[in-house]
Amino acid sequence: MSLSLLFVGAGPRTLGVLDRLGAHASATGADVDVHVVDPHPAGAGRIWRADQHPLLWMNSRAADVTVLPDASSRLDGPVRTGPTLYAWLDEHRADLVAGFAATGQEALRREVLGVREGTFVSRALGSRYLGWAWERVVTDLPPTVRLHTHRTRVVDVVDQVPGQVTGPARQAVRLEDGTELVVDAVVLAQGHPDVVPGPRERAARAFADRHGLRYVEPGYTSDLGLTEDEDTLRPGADVLVAGMGLAFVDLVVLLTQGRGGRFTDGPDGLVYHPSGREPVLHVGSRRGVPYRSKITYVLDERPPLPRFFTPQALGAHGTLNLRRDLWPLVAKELAGAHYHELFRSHPGRTTGDAPGFDREFAGLPWGSAALDDLVSRAVPDPRDRFDLHRLDRPLDGWWGSSAQEVHRRVHDHVAADVARRADPAYSMDAAVFHALLSCYVTVAGLAHSGRLDPESVVEVDGWWHGLFSYLASGPPPRRLLELLALADAGVVRFLGGDVRIAPDEVGGCWTARSANSPAVVSATTLVDARLPEARITASADPLLRNLTHRGHVSELGNGRLVVDPAQRLVHTDGSVHPRRFGLGPWVAGGGWAAAFARPNLDAGFFRLNDRVAQELLRVAGTGGTDPGTPVSVVAPRAASTAPSRRTEPAR
Template sequence: MRLTLLFVGAGPRTLGVLDRLSAHAAATGAAVDVHVVDPHPAGAGRVWRADQDPLLWMNSRAADVTVLPDASSRLEGPVRTGPTLHAWLEAHRTALAEEFARTGQDALRREVLSVHEDTFVSRALGNRYLRWAWDRVVAGLPAGVRLTVHRTRVVDVLDDQRGTDRQHAVLEDGTTLDVDGVVLAQGHPDVVPGPREVAAREFAARHGLGYVAPGYTSDLGLSDDEETLPPGRDVLVAGMGLAFVDLLVLLTQGRGGRFEETPDGPVYHRSGREPVLHVGSRRGVPYRSKITYQLTERPVLPRFLTEQELPSRPVLGLRRDVWPLVAKELAGAHYAELFRAHPGRTTLDPAEFDRRFATARWGDPDLDALVAQAVPAAEDRFDLRRLDRPLDGWWAPTGAAVHDRVRAHVAADVERRGDPRFSMDAAVFSALLSCYVTVAGLAHAGRLDDDSVAEVDGWWHGLFSYVASGPPPRRLRELLALADAGVVRFLGADVRFAPDEVGGCWTARSSNSPDATSAAVLVDARLPRAHVTESADPLLRNLSGRGELSELAGGKLVVDTEQRLVHADGTVHPGRFAVGPWVAGGGWAAAFARPGLDAGFFRLNDRVARGLLGLGAVSVVGPRAASTAPSRRTTAAR
């Protein structure tokens, strides 16, 4: 039987599944026609496309990025390994530099010549790695696999009504395809404005104000849009995550400003085209700086967040059952590294501390007493609350004092996370990465209740991103320079951004001071919230309208343990799969994997590839309808 498969989206997820599908098809002799549909070039997709400003960086080191399996990957069937981003750039440095010189891309030429393991490369340069990986996977397709790429969009997929197992796909350019299996891998679809955004736009229009709704920063054209964000004008900015970092770069260096290197760090020289950015968020501080050194010895993980330590009931609550073990895992890694690498800053025998720590429950007063006894310096203790919310409970009489406090926090964070004397932070990073994979596995296996699966994609993912997926330290040093130059002002935590009908302006108030800040422009510097029913993607809208997909409270797609779409009635479609950041509880939504860790990214790709090839053995009586078999849902069948 010759299968026909449709991939909606041509980014790194499709690349990864196609690689595993190719490996299995080569081993089994499967005959497959593959159609990949995306208006953007195959391999990189939209987010990693080439036509981005080289000022926009990836937020992982070149040595920490791979899109193809490596020697650590334990997968079913043959494994065809590939290089990390850094290894690939090393091998192709000269050829790339010559190409960029010929095509007048001088910024990329300079960049590729200076890349080393610790470099955070531009997304435009990362695009070349993805394009190469795509070409390599395509070149390695076995004779039985035929690939067609369509530079358009899929607008609908319908079950065949003629008594077959097939599905009918409609493309925006009028092409139609009859297929056996579908993979939704659109990445980050656009959303239609929700009630909050509509109200904000209407308020801005009434008062002649500026408003920038959540969006993908590289698509907004903010470097050149001086009408919306005028030079020298006060602008309120809601959000201090990675979208904020991109915004900051585009409105400063992107408008001609420059940084001068000095012994005390970068100093910013204005171009005169920058607005003045007043920034705040829930935490009131940017994501934690990336750690720039390597541990000499990784902690043993997992130690406390294990199956043996989890409650035996089949369905768990993330906060009730899992979180105490996560917190203890992080603290355990912190103290293991402190006693191992910095014993002079402790006062107890390491074995005694470890024995007492291992038997204590997280949150017990005895645990706090043990730490106080064994670790004299507060800076050496693991304070999860302070790590997460550094401004909680702090008050200042003026907004200027809040600005100074946040600036001091950012400076201390960058300094500490680049200092091996605090290698405990790197151990916590490793533990958090281990916990993230474990929690994702629990969600995927149906071990978490529905509310907890929503929290995996909510506060838990937010905490992980804040601690472990922050910007390069260089970007935070530049943030400090911009604050010193008067281009950035920090507002503090729990900032309430609101329209002022009487004053005809936007206002911002922090929980850290009594001051209010007003401005004529508000930028919502956050990525669009994943919400399937509000998606601007026509395929998702059509499937949702017919009840052929479902979403959690957080707005993400529900899939079963095989990544198959779950319908609104709880049944599972046997021939439709979904992967990527808009899929609930997946945990491996990133476009890349970290090498050397047997990344779950590749195992998920492998599972989907095997599920697709297995469609050739499925027999369905009558029109292809949702399976009524019990579904081991990601959210756990109840």
């Protein structure tokens, strides 16, 4: 019996599932037609496409990126391993250099020559790796798996009208170019779909329009055209920037180097030479500091993990709450890794013996006075103690007497962070990083298996993912050094933490106030430097809007798509659609499933791909005919193009 599948999106997640489909089909002889629909190049998709500004980097080292399994991957069925981004590039370096030279892509040619294991490559170069991996997966597909690509969008999916074509509950799919297909199952893997502006963005836009101001709403920085658009972000103009995450890092790059500025090495570090086309960026956020710098050394021995945040500690049954049940164990896991590494590598900064400390630490509950007393006795220098609150909120409770003092405090914080994350004398930070990765995978597994309560599933994609990103997924250190040089040159001004930006109807401007500063900053331009919130009911994606209109998808309070443990879509009435699946960062509890994997860690990315591939192949047993046969689809009325109305949670 033939099976037909359709993937909405051709990015790394579809690549990963397709690889596992091919592996299982080669072992079972399954006969499968696979349709992949995406207007962007296969493998890279929209987010990682090659035609982005060459100054925009990937956020992981070349040696830490893979989209193909490796020897550590524990998967069902055959495992076909593949190289990391760096291993691929190193093997093909000469061919890449020749190819870029022949096509006049001088920036990429120079980049390839300089890439080492620790290099953060451009997204334009990373896109070539993804494209190669896609071709590798397609080439390795067995003859029984046939691939059909469609460079367009899916606009609707409905259950096939009974009686038109035999086969129960197959899926009728309409493409934007007019093609109509009937398949056995559909996988939604669009990556980061656009959303229509929410109430906050609409209010900001309306205020800007009333007063002739400029407003840049949340978006994918590479798509906003800010390098060339000097009318919106004018040279020399004061601009308020809300947000200091990775979208902010991209924004700064495009508005400085992207507009002709350059950096040189001076006796005291990097020096920025403005082009004169830069605006002046007044930046703040909830924390008031950028994400922590990437660690640039390798820990020679990872801490024993997990020790405290284990399945045994959680029990086999019952619903769990992230903050009440999981967080004390997570915090103790992080602290345990910190002190294990401190005693192992820096015993001169401790008192007593490591085994004795470890035994006593293991028996004390997190947050107890007895544990605090133990740490005070064993670790004399407070700077060597694990202070999770101070790590997360370094400006909390601090007050500066002037805007300049606040600016200098943030500047010094960033400089100290970059220095520390490059210094093995603080290898405890690397141990905490590994512990956080371990906890992240465990939390994701609990969310996927249905063990977490609804409130916690929302927080997995919100507070918990934000904390992980801040501590473990920050920018390359070079980007933070550039930020310091921009601050020294007067192009960037730091506002502090808990920044509140408000419209001033009388003054006809926006004002920004920080919890750390007495200053009030006014500007006629505001940039929301963050990605759009993945609100399914407010999606600009026509397929998601039509499914929402009919109640065929549901969302949690954070706007994420609800799926069951098999990744099947859940309707608003709680029923599960047996032939529709969802993957990606906009799926509830699934934000942990990154677009790539770190090698040699038995990454969850591959295990998820493997499970989904097996679920899709099981659809073959529920009936199917004539894979991918074009038909005339009679669909329910399409959703209105007007924005969906919904109640926003309190902010």
